[in-house]
Amino acid sequence: MRVPRAGVSVAVAVGVVVSLAPGLLPRTATAQGLLTGVLVAVMFAVVGGVRKVSAWGRFAGGGGDSRRGVVAGLGVVAIGVSVGHAQHWQNSLRAAMGMPDVGLWYWPGCAVGAVVVAGLLVGTARGIGWVWRRLGAARGIGLAVVGVVAAQFVLVPTVTQWRHSAYAAANAAMDPGVVQPVSSARSGSSVSAVSWPSLGAEGRKFVAGAPNRSVRVYVGLESAPDPNARVELAIRELERSGGLDRDNLVVVVPTGSGWIDARAAAGLDERFGGDVALVGLQYSEAPSWATFLFGRRAAEASARALFAAVERRLAGVRDRPKVYLYGQSLGAAAGSDVFSGEDDQARRVCAAVWAGPPANRVHRAHATVLANSSDPVVRWSPGLLWHAPDLGGTRRDAPLPRWLPVIGFVQTSVDLLGALGVPPGHGHRYGTDQGTAMGYC
Structure with a gap:
């Protein structure tokens, strides 16, 4: 297995580090995994865009294994330090609020959630890109317009009506207690x-x-x-x-x-x-x-x-x-x-x-x-x-x-x-x- 490209290492490291920055409230493993996965996917998009429009792309996309290894190693260190600080911060918040410390499976759960979310988002984005290239710019724009119109006149009203019905049902529900x-x-x-x-x-x-x-x-x-x-x-x-x-x-x-x-x-x-x-x-x-x-x-x-x-x-x-x-x-x-x-x-x-x-x-x-x-x-x-x-x-x-x-x-x-x-x-x-x-x- 080759060492990941520098851009991949940077995207993962920055996304994880930002997602683990201290917040106001204790966070479940599911919520933390979701945030981390979304931010890693966003950083993939940012790094990809920068690689296409700037000279930094040669560094992010190329380089030998030694350069890639250095960037990946720095990323691993940054993630490790961030996880340790996040563990301390989460437990500090929980102690102040009378809640138990994070459990043994907290960080594995975060990691699994982040990988699944980031994989789905990145995979979806690449799938859209593949379809766009196959269709060409003109047909791709036409399909996007059709999608927007369908969402405006079909999807949004349907979801809105469904939510109104759900709110009304909750309001009318009789609690026997x-x-x-x-x-x-x-x-x-x-x-x-x-x-x-x-x-x-x-x-x-x-x-x-x-x-x-x-x-x-x-x-x-x-x-x-x-x-x-x-x-x-x-x-x-x-x-x-x-x-x-x-x-x-x-x-x-x-x-x-x-x-x-x-x-x-x-x-x-x-x-x-x-x-x-x-x-x-x-x-x-x-x-x-x-x-x-x-x-x-x-x-x-x-x-x-x-x-x-x-x-x-x-x-x-x-x-x-x-x-x-x-x-x-x-x-x-x-x-x-x-x-x-x-x-x-x-x-x-x-x-x-x-x-x-x-x-x-x-x-x-x-x-x-x-x-x-x-x-x-x-x-x-x-x-x-x-x-x-x-x-x-x-x-x-x-x-x-x-x-x-x-x-x-x-x-x-x-x-x-x-x-x-x-x-x-x-x-x-x-x-x-x-x-x-x-x-x-």
Whole structure:
């Protein structure tokens, strides 16, 4: 067997080293293998392109076995050092988060996954190149155009419809472990104007949650035909349930799927000693990442409409409850968008809690911002490609990786996939302090 060409050694070494750079969160062998395989394939493409257009191609593609052996040896050393450092970093993160160290089969699993992924990607790219050469430029361009048109008019609509159906099915699914409340202070009870099935999966969990001292009002997508009707129904539910008779009222902005963190609800109950009403309004069935990319305006419009309706209902009321606002993740971004600026927020709300706000960008007047330093949602933005993130106000919960241009963006983007796979208090998971940290008027 001949020693690999210098370009191959460089592509493999650089791809592996970059993929093993320190990230924010512990990573499974599958996730690490996938990232490594993708980056090695990308480096193959980069090295191939450079070889064709520059004089470096003579070095990357040619040379005797001695030169190739030196490059391959340096690559092996670089990979070995990177694996050792990655092992130490992974265990440091896991120790800080109360998770077990990586197991014996972790690195073999990473290697197998990386080889399979890189092989599939490189093989597919070479197959496309072979077809292109066989067809010629004109027919190749024609086939590419047909493929793009087919994807636009057939594949994309089909996938979109399938995902909508999947989200709707998940929203409608009835969990036998979630019991319909009997208290009149909860939406979905027998005396509520909001039917139990219409609450959606996340709404049912919210209103059925303990403790049972607080008023919990929730209106699902199926509870009324349009956004305005859902807002009106929420206000009527607050009146019916006695929510306006409590001393404190918290407008809760859910995440994309309608989820309200049970730990936040329990924390708010503790913070106000049960003398509180929580009201939330579902605006989407899709998960937060999909809603953030394609439906963020719906989240913002829903939060503004509900908060404005609460303000109108309480206007002129003598013994009205104090009004607060809470949101996590997309809910934090949408909740902050209720206000035009810091002064507007300070004037219109008693206090607010924003947990895990995307890119750490929210209005901070009269607000408590909870942001774990290991939360990739708080750090991620396109600007991470060329400058370090602003970690002002974050609480350090784990070792922090050193930011590097481009590499920091890649690692943080990958960490988004595992942001919820860690214990509360780390990553994009927060505890009851989401409620207990609420400020005072």
